Amino acid sequence: MQSIEKLDEIWQDKAIESIINFVKSADGDFDCIAELLNAVSDSDSLQKIVEFLSSTPQGKQAFQKRPLLGNIDLQKLHRLPINSLGYSFANHLLTNNLQPLQAKSVENDYDFFAAHIAETHDIWHIVTGCNTNVLGEIQLEAFYVNQLYASRFWLALIAKNLLKAVIYDIELSTTYMDAIAKGWTMAKQAKPLFGIEWNLLWETPLEDVRNSLNIILPNG
Amino acid sequence: MQSIEKLDEIWQDKAIESIINFVKSADGDFDCIAELLNAVSDSDSLQKIVEFLSSTPQGKQAFQKRPLLGNIDLQKLHRLPINSLGYSFANHLLTNNLQPLQAKSVENDYDFFAAHIAETHDIWHIVTGCNTNVLGEIQLEAFYVNQLYASRFWLALIAKNLLKAVIYDIELSTTYMDAIAKGWTMAKQAKPLFGIEWNLLWETPLEDVRNSLNIILPNG
Numbered sequence: 001m002q003s004i005e006k007l008d009e010i011w012q013d014k015a016i017e018s019i020i021n022f023v024k025s026a027d028g029d030f031d032c033i034a035e036l037l038n039a040v041s042d043s044d045s046l047q048k049i050v051e052f053l054s055s056t057p058q059g060k061q062a063f064q065k066r067p068l069l070g071n072i073d074l075q076k077l078h079r080l081p082i083n084s085l086g087y088s089f090a091n092h093l094l095t096n097n098l099q100p101l102q103a104k105s106v107e108n109d110y111d112f113f114a115a116h117i118a119e120t121h122d123i124w125h126i127v128t129g130c131n132t133n134v135l136g137e138i139q140l141e142a143f144y145v146n147q148l149y150a151s152r153f154w155l156a157l158i159a160k161n162l163l164k165a166v167i168y169d170i171e172l173s174t175t176y177m178d179a180i181a182k183g184w185t186m187a188k189q190a191k192p193l194f195g196i197e198w199n200l201l202w203e204t205p206l207e208d209v210r211n212s213l214n215i216i217l218p219n220g
Numbered sequence: 221m222q223s224i225e226k227l228d229e230i231w232q233d234k235a236i237e238s239i240i241n242f243v244k245s246a247d248g249d250f251d252c253i254a255e256l257l258n259a260v261s262d263s264d265s266l267q268k269i270v271e272f273l274s275s276t277p278q279g280k281q282a283f284q285k286r287p288l289l290g291n292i293d294l295q296k297l298h299r300l301p302i303n304s305l306g307y308s309f310a311n312h313l314l315t316n317n318l319q320p321l322q323a324k325s326v327e328n329d330y331d332f333f334a335a336h337i338a339e340t341h342d343i344w345h346i347v348t349g350c351n352t353n354v355l356g357e358i359q360l361e362a363f364y365v366n367q368l369y370a371s372r373f374w375l376a377l378i379a380k381n382l383l384k385a386v387i388y389d390i391e392l393s394t395t396y397m398d399a400i401a402k403g404w405t406m407a408k409q410a411k412p413l414f415g416i417e418w419n420l421l422w423e424t425p426l427e428d429v430r431n432s433l434n435i436i437l438p439n440g
Binding site: 019163166185 | 362365366371372388393401
């Protein structure tokens with residue numbers, strides 16, 4: 001039987017290795033995302049996230065009800081008014097040739113957390129106005145780090161992106177840091193996005209959704 | 221003879237290794253700082269920094285005149301009025317049991333850049349109001365990344381600190397990210413600090429120095 005210290009060290013080395021592998025790979029490499037997610041999803045930090053998110057009525061209720069988006073009819077959403085959340089979401093997915101994620105079965109708080117964050121990721125993009133290019137992803141990563149409180153995964157993605165700038169193209173540092181500051185500031189001002197039942201809001205104008213969440217888009 | 225690609229790869233691996241070593245060491249470990257500085261001080265990025273800093277009259281003049289602080293009489297500065305830059309600087313060094321750095325001989329732009337940044341580091345701490353604890357250092361690292369434009373060293377320090385939070389204590393993420401956003405925002409608003417002849421300003425009230433540089437201290 002190995003000591004806890006030894007197990008910690010093995011865990012730490014695996015986490016560092018998955019980040020370095022990602023630094024040496026292309027932005028958005030799916031295998032690297034999966035490897036990183038697996039390496040840093042320990043129950044300690046997940047428990048801290050669940051406790052933090054449960055401290056608001058919205059978050060607490062989400063863990064009790066575990067609402068998922070269910071099947072999404074993209075074509076139907078795309079026929080909603082152009083200013084609606086549903087239209088923006090459908091248009092985003094159709095334009096980027098993406099399919100809505102199908103949530104796996106959810107049996108505990110950690111499952112629900114993972115499924116909810118994964119299936120609402122594109123909605124967070126829309127609502128926060130974060131682009132799907134590298135800068136938009138970095139902005140959204142900073143937003144997640146703020147709103148999820150103890151997320152090793154999203155903070156690791158920011159660290160990975162800064163390391164890529166250090167190693168391969170230091171002149172990216174200004175735009176990367178700008179994106180971090182923007183996402184962070186926006187998330188601090190905003191109300192929590194975790195646990196929102198987005199499929200009750202498809203017909204709501206995107207601007208009203210943003211206003212109700214106090215999401216203030218940065219200039220430029 | 222090795223190909224340029226092979227040399228690049230060796231350089232990249234050395235830089236990554238020095239950052240990972242630092243992640244596994246104590247905050248502020250001097251050997252790690254020296255190893256990192258050595259690993260990421262390539263002439264390409266230094267040249268970009270020099271070009272960027274030379275784009276202002278203050279920076280251009282600094283590279284021409286190469287002004288250094290020279291010998292500093294801490295006791296004399298400590299007798300200046302309590303609100304002066306000189307008193308604050310002397311008091312900071314005396315309280316933290318630090319000695320002013322002695323600049324090495326300066327023979328080219330890169331030497332001057334390195335010597336000037338090193339010997340004015342504590343002055344930047346004073347003027348930006350950044351503490352010398354980890355959070356203050358992170359805030360100042362973000363300030364440097366902004367003001368030096370292409371600094372692998374200071375961006376690597378930020379990445380290193382975020383990695384430490386990912387691996388060892390994810391609950392630090394909020395204060396670390398706050399420090400980054402504060403330092404970054406402050407640096408964007410501020411005038412360039414590089415190239416200032418600080419020893420002409422010892423008697424100036426610190427508040428006047430900050431106002432003239434448009435340094436706005438963040439709340440809290």
